[in-house]
Amino acid sequence: FAEANSVAKTPFTVMQQWFTYLEARGDVAPQYIFNEYTTRERLRYLEAENIPLVAYSCLAKGGYENPERLPAELVAGSRLETLKNMAAKKGVSASALAVAWMVNLHRCEGFPRVIPLFGSGNVEHFVSNLKGAELPLTDEELFILNNA
Numbered sequence: 245f246a247e248a249n250s251v252a253k254t255p256f257t258v259m260q261q262w263f264t265y266l267e268a269r270g271d272v273a274p275q276y277i278f279n280e281y282t283t284r285e286r287l288r289y290l291e292a293e294n295i296p297l298v299a300y301s302c303l304a305k306g307g308y309e310n311p312e313r314l315p316a317e318l319v320a321g322s323r324l325e326t327l328k329n330m331a332a333k334k335g336v337s338a339s340a341l342a343v344a345w346m347v348n349l350h351r352c353e354g355f356p357r358v359i360p361l362f363g364s365g366n367v368e369h370f371v372s373n374l375k376g377a378e379l380p381l382t383d384e385e386l387f388i389l390n391n392a
Contacts, residue, residue: 246289259290263299263358265327265342265389266307266318290356299346302360303373308338326392330385336375343376345389352386 249256290297307314308327314320324338331341339362346358360377364370381389 245286246293249293256295258296258298258359259286260298260300260361262301263297263346264302264304264318265345266304266314266320266323284354287356288354291350291354294356296357296359298359298361300361302346303339303342303362306339308342309369323392326389330388334379336379337369337372339369339373340376340379341389343373344379344381345386347377347379348381348386351383352390 245256245259287297289295304318305313305315307318307320308324311320311324314324327341327345328338331338334341336344343360343362346360349355350357362370362373364373
């Protein structure tokens with residue numbers, strides 16, 4: 245990306261990538277999936293160049309709410325448990341909290357601004373997830389989510 249950006253006639257202003265809160269399974273995850281664990285170097289580059297990340301499929305295909313829908317490329321584990329527990333304490337869905345995490349992630353060193361791109365076949369779910377875009381997170385909450 246950095247090399248392509250350096251030779252482009254017009255520099256890139258955004259990167260679109262599958263980005264999710266959950267960890268990608270190294271044994272089956274394709275190269276195009278990344279999260280805070282899988283490609284920190286890429287995230288640091290975006291931060292340094294002030295290039296936002298547009299995160300598609302950021303809600304893990306509904307897997308935050310229904311682990312049976314979780315793509316095989318992702319690991320649920322303790323991160324999903326932490327997300328669900330904090331969401332319950334805040335009175336929001338796990339998906340809304342995942343959106344809030346992405347929107348607030350730029351406050352953490354080494355992370356760019358993240359613009360979550362999501363949809364839903366259900367208006368209620370969409371509205372619920374959209375609430376995450378305005379959900380404030382404390383530094384402590386970000387720390388807990390990032391270190392789960």
